[in-house]
Amino acid sequence: MNRPRGIAMPVEYSVKSELGQFSSAKVFRDRVVVATIQRELTGDTLLFSSGGDSWRLSQRVDGEYRPFSIIVKTTSPRSNSMSVAREILKIRDHLFFHNRKMYMLSNVPEGRMQHHIHKGPKYICRLDNFPFEDPSEVDSETRSRLRRFRGVPVGEISGIGHDGHRVWLENELLDIGLPLSASAFLLYTTASWKIRTN
Amino acid sequence: MSTNVSPKRVGPFPFPKSDPSKRVKDFSEVQQPYTMEEVQDEAKRCLQCGTPVCIDACPVQMDVRGMCEAVSRGDLSTAYKRIRDTNPLLGVTARCCPQLQSLCEDACVMRWDGDPISIGMIQRFVADWEQRESKQPSPEQSKEQTGKRVGIIGGGPAGLAAAELLWRYGHAVTIYEQFGNLGGTAQYGIPDFHLPKDVLSYEIQSISELGVATRTGVIVGSGISLSQLLSDEVDAVLITAGSKDPVKLDTPGIDSQGIYDCYAFLEAVYGKSVVSYVANPTCILGEKILVIGGGDSALDGARTAKRLTQGSVTVVYRRTEKEMPSDPIMVQEAREEGVEFIFLADPAEYVSSGKRLTKVRMNTMELGPPDQTGRRSPQIVKGKDFFMDCDSVLLAVGRGPNSFLQLKEGLKTGRKNSIAVDDHFKTSMRGVFAAGDVVTGETLVVKAMGSGREAAQRVHEYLMNIEDQHISLYETYFVRRSYEMMQADLEGALPPP
Numbered sequence: 001m002n003r004p005r006g007i008a009m010p011v012e013y014s015v016k017s018e019l020g021q022f023s024s025a026k027v028f029r030d031r032v033v034v035a036t037i038q039r040e041l042t043g044d045t046l047l048f049s050s051g052g053d054s055w056r057l058s059q060r061v062d063g064e065y066r067p068f069s070i071i072v073k074t075t076s077p078r079s080n081s082m083s084v085a086r087e088i089l090k091i092r093d094h095l096f097f098h099n100r101k102m103y104m105l106s107n108v109p110e111g112r113m114q115h116h117i118h119k120g121p122k123y124i125c126r127l128d129n130f131p132f133e134d135p136s137e138v139d140s141e142t143r144s145r146l147r148r149f150r151g152v153p154v155g156e157i158s159g160i161g162h163d164g165h166r167v168w169l170e171n172e173l174l175d176i177g178l179p180l181s182a183s184a185f186l187l188y189t190t191a192s193w194k195i196r197t198n
Numbered sequence: 199m200s201t202n203v204s205p206k207r208v209g210p211f212p213f214p215k216s217d218p219s220k221r222v223k224d225f226s227e228v229q230q231p232y233t234m235e236e237v238q239d240e241a242k243r244c245l246q247c248g249t250p251v252c253i254d255a256c257p258v259q260m261d262v263r264g265m266c267e268a269v270s271r272g273d274l275s276t277a278y279k280r281i282r283d284t285n286p287l288l289g290v291t292a293r294c295c296p297q298l299q300s301l302c303e304d305a306c307v308m309r310w311d312g313d314p315i316s317i318g319m320i321q322r323f324v325a326d327w328e329q330r331e332s333k334q335p336s337p338e339q340s341k342e343q344t345g346k347r348v349g350i351i352g353g354g355p356a357g358l359a360a361a362e363l364l365w366r367y368g369h370a371v372t373i374y375e376q377f378g379n380l381g382g383t384a385q386y387g388i389p390d391f392h393l394p395k396d397v398l399s400y401e402i403q404s405i406s407e408l409g410v411a412t413r414t415g416v417i418v419g420s421g422i423s424l425s426q427l428l429s430d431e432v433d434a435v436l437i438t439a440g441s442k443d444p445v446k447l448d449t450p451g452i453d454s455q456g457i458y459d460c461y462a463f464l465e466a467v468y469g470k471s472v473v474s475y476v477a478n479p480t481c482i483l484g485e486k487i488l489v490i491g492g493g494d495s496a497l498d499g500a501r502t503a504k505r506l507t508q509g510s511v512t513v514v515y516r517r518t519e520k521e522m523p524s525d526p527i528m529v530q531e532a533r534e535e536g537v538e539f540i541f542l543a544d545p546a547e548y549v550s551s552g553k554r555l556t557k558v559r560m561n562t563m564e565l566g567p568p569d570q571t572g573r574r575s576p577q578i579v580k581g582k583d584f585f586m587d588c589d590s591v592l593l594a595v596g597r598g599p600n601s602f603l604q605l606k607e608g609l610k611t612g613r614k615n616s617i618a619v620d621d622h623f624k625t626s627m628r629g630v631f632a633a634g635d636v637v638t639g640e641t642l643v644v645k646a647m648g649s650g651r652e653a654a655q656r657v658h659e660y661l662m663n664i665e666d667q668h669i670s671l672y673e674t675y676f677v678r679r680s681y682e683m684m685q686a687d688l689e690g691a692l693p694p695p
């Protein structure tokens with residue numbers, strides 16, 4: 001699959017749900033299935049990697065359901081029910097903090113016109129001078145002005161779920177590439193979970 | 199639903215527009231409506247998403263999907279009922295929301311494959327139909343009156359949205375407004391060519407008719423204090439006093455005659471009516487007007503000045519067009535009307551003859567390293583200043599929260615003297631809550647409404663002593679407004695609000 005435009009990014013994930021398949025999707029990396037996504041009746045979603053790891057994704061972030069927010073935690077393997085779920089990614093209002101840097105999904109990169117993104121891909125950007133380190137701590141003024149922030153593009157997402165939602169990432173996001181791709185799919189393109197086919 | 203219908207968009211424009219050479223001579227509306235056939239076709243493009251991201255992106259969780267479903271069947275009444283449930287200013291937000299700027303149309307999944315659904319245009323059609331052709335029943339109030347009284351200070355979008363929700367919870371609500379009309383900045387700032395005032399007045403009247411009391415011409419903090427209000431008239435107060443404080447500049451010559459605050463100018467023109475302003479103008483604009491700033495207010499000021507004078511109007515912005523915070527749709531509309539733009543320039547000195555402004559010495563700017571927002575900060579290029587002749591200048595360089603009440607009453611303040619609130623919208627004074635632009639600084643009509651509604655819910659929980667049972671409005675939508683509910687037509691069975 002070719003990226004529509006932009007600079008080369010080393011890793012490409014693709015998340016695809018079948019038409020009529022309302023609660024599951026497959027995650028591909030370089031065209032090979034690397035994980036499956038399963039929606040639970042509770043509204044949470046489970047992500048199973050081919051390597052045997054699994055994660056629970058929930059839109060209940062900081063105590064309540066929130067738009068454009070998701071929390072990803074490890075699930076304890078059945079053999080070890082004592083192990084504690086570990087949070088590996090928290091996205092709140094498009095923002096997430098990773099490896100001491102703040103990132104924003106669906107951000108307009110610096111130097112790009114706003115209307116250039118009315119079609120085509122959305123960007124994952126690093127916000128280098130962002131004044132907060134935890135998306136939960138962002139004050140209401142900053143939160144209401146997130147649209148004004150401009151970052152450095154380190155990822156690109158595009159495409160609707162049933163065609164394959166594609167996520168390209170720079171190396172700095174590679175360690176969370178799989179849960180991040182699944183989250184982008186769930187937050188921005190899940191039309192396909194229950195698309196009407198008639 | 200079908201995806202085989204052609205979208206109506208032309209470039210970034212989801213709507214037809216009036217002829218620029220004609221519209222620049224009056225204050226008539228720029229955006230032109232779809233026909234019934236067009237609006238149905240557009241609604242049919244909606245995919246009826248299982249988890250609609252358009253609603254996630256709407257600060258008032260307007261039921262976009264339900265609207266499209268009903269409109270595609272030609273059932274405007276159901277469409278209206280669905281969207282009116284959480285949005286009391288339908289016609290206003292349809293016209294004023296920059297839907298493509300991080301709101302519903304930007305989120306719509308159709309943008310991945312082609313053009314997002316023109317949600318604003320469908321919404322506008324439904325709202326106009328209700329206003330002009332077929333008045334629909336108002337939203338319902340909770341069956342039981344609570345006997346509690348709430349005072350809302352400020353009748354702008356935040357106050358209006360909060361008032362309606364508090365009324366629906368069963369409280370007795372009074373809006374205290376300093377001006378003669380409700381509507382706040384939507385009344386006194388947003389131009390008629392963008393938002394015809396009959397649309398706003400109609401929607402305000404619909405809220406008042408529910409039983410929300412209004413007391414206009416009352417400045418809380420001046421005639422009556424917050425503590426007086428709380429001890430004599432109400433059980434809780436919600437402050438939604440908006441933005442007001444101008445940014446103070448110390449550019450040499452800033453006090454020259456002919457330099458006006460753009461917000462005060464817009465308030466003078468649109469506060470009563472354009473006709474009364476034209477009969478008695480308060481700003482002497484002349485024929486060469488410079489507007490300083492790069493936001494929507496600068497464009498509103500420029501386009502208003504162009505209509506009033508037919509002169510030469512130039513917007514001067516210190517960064518490049520790419521960094522402009524304004525909606526690109528507005529920039530294009532302004533260009534069509536003959537407004538000119540100069541980028542990478544910033545006033546260094548206002549030069550006058552006598553006391554009257556005659557020209558501005560401009561610094562040439564260049565972009566340096568990024569600031570906190572990631573946008574590259576403008577820096578002066580030494581030795582490259584230049585002069586621009588002008589008769590007047592409109593300053594649209596932003597305005598801060600209206601600080602009058604919090605400073606007068608000693609409420610805890612945040613950045614730029616905004617009212618500091620906790621996660622429950624509570625201020626430092628017991629029983630006093632705050633929301634909208636007075637908390638966040640200037641945002642958008644729909645964001646102020648969303649904030650007003652969330653605060654109203656907190657006020658309700660405080661009054662009824664059920665704060666520990668809080669479930670957010672988004673979560674309520676998320677859980678109750680499921681696809682299955684809509685399909686089974688069970689949404690109507692949900693209890694208000």
Ligand SMILES: Cc1cc2nc3c(=O)[nH]c(=O)nc-3n(C[C@H](O)[C@H](O)[C@H](O)COP(=O)(O)OP(=O)(O)OC[C@H]3O[C@@H](n4cnc5c(N)ncnc54)[C@H](O)[C@@H]3O)c2cc1C
Nearest residue numbers: 352354355356376382383418439440634635641642643646
């Ligand atoms: C020129 C301009 C153009 C804009 N265009 C758009 C647009 O196109 N789209 C968009 O979405 N947004 C736009 N906005 C922003 C939008 O108007 C505001 O974000 C929104 O109105 C804020 O709502 P609010 O209720 O918080 O405050 P406001 O609308 O400012 O209302 C506050 C109200 O409180 C009253 N008040 C204040 N203090 C007191 C007191 N002590 N006692 C009694 N009453 C008091 C005021 O008189 C006012 O009526 C624009 C703003 C400006 C200035």
Ligand code: SF4
Nearest residue numbers: 244245247252306307
């Ligand atoms: S996201 Fe777009 S396609 Fe999906 S329900 Fe909303 S308007 Fe319809």
